Amino acid sequence: MHDGLAQRLRQAATRQAAPTQTATPLSLRELLHLHGEGSGAVLLLLMALLSMLPVAGAGTVLSFGILALAGAWLRGRDSLHLPERLSALHLNPRWSQRCLHGLAWTYERAERWLRPRWQALCHHRTRVLWGLWMALMAALIFLPLPLGNVLPGTSLMLLGLGWLFRDGLALLVSTAVGAAGLGYAISVGHLAIAAWQQAGAWLGW
Template identity: 30%
Template sequence: MTATPERTLLQTIELLAEAAPEEGFSLREIFDRLDESAFGAGLFLLALPCCIPFLYGVPQVVALPMLALAFQMVIGREEPWLPAKLAARKIDRKGLTQMAQGGRKWFGWIEAIIRPRLSFITGRNSERVIGLFLFIFSASILVPLPMTNTVPGMAVAITAFGLMQKDGLAVMGGIVLGTFWVGALITGAFLGLNIITQISTALLGS
């Protein structure tokens, strides 16, 4: 008798979208249906909407829960937990369908190449450091500028996927991408502030 192959996370998300009622599911219902007790799966799922350009509304729903999970990693909590108010946030069926399609489009290739390696990076002792990076990347999603959620969302998703599959190389790739983005964001903010200061000085001096 042939064993039934275990479903991947992306396949589970696709089935979740198909089964969703029009009003969708709350984050608590989604987490329960995923039946995952690892931070990687939760963060990957929450990061998916942020990776999809022009998907409005959903990134704002998931940003604070992402921060909550990343912070729990930093303080060394063993299993993810969401406060009732955040867990009650809903993603409707349309949003879940877009997440499933986006997940397959942007991360389907990762399933073919990801594998356990560089295990010292994904070990328990490293999770707090990884959580700190994920917290910073998740916080940058809240910056109120167009298209500022896509790159950090990708960084969180890749890092979380690598964490879930014990692939240290994927974790490092996600951290490098996110660090580059945050650095660019900070540099842009300083340059913008400098330009505004120079213009203000010129106007006041004239």
């Protein structure tokens, strides 16, 4: 199934590599259409990937989308009606091509490495815990930290893949990566507070 999806994504990337006058920006809505489904796990995977790209304002907008999806998961729903502003979020042709190739590579590797195991972690009773985890990662993505989107975004991508493939090991790796992202955010926060206090001492505040 995912081999065919990877092929569709690479074909779409080839179209993005066409001359500028024929290439069109790729939106989140079109990415979902290429997948042929709009499940919560797929949407989470896409929003997490886009949140890590160096596109101005994308992380902020997508953090709210991820938070809304987390709320849907907490209510037992596996889908989310995307607001127009979020679904219309688009990339320029160069980043569209890179994103499509990255997704194709991700699915190809996931097909090879991931499989159903430790499925107790994918049970519907764990949805509340994963919904809370998604909300925490969305909060980290929202924070204006240098490279602060990378670890929480990777964690959410692994969460989406783990849920798609019913692979509990991928979910555990997701928590490890996200915990590293949380540690990074706390460390940067401590450094910022220490720098502020030092500046205050120099200025006699």
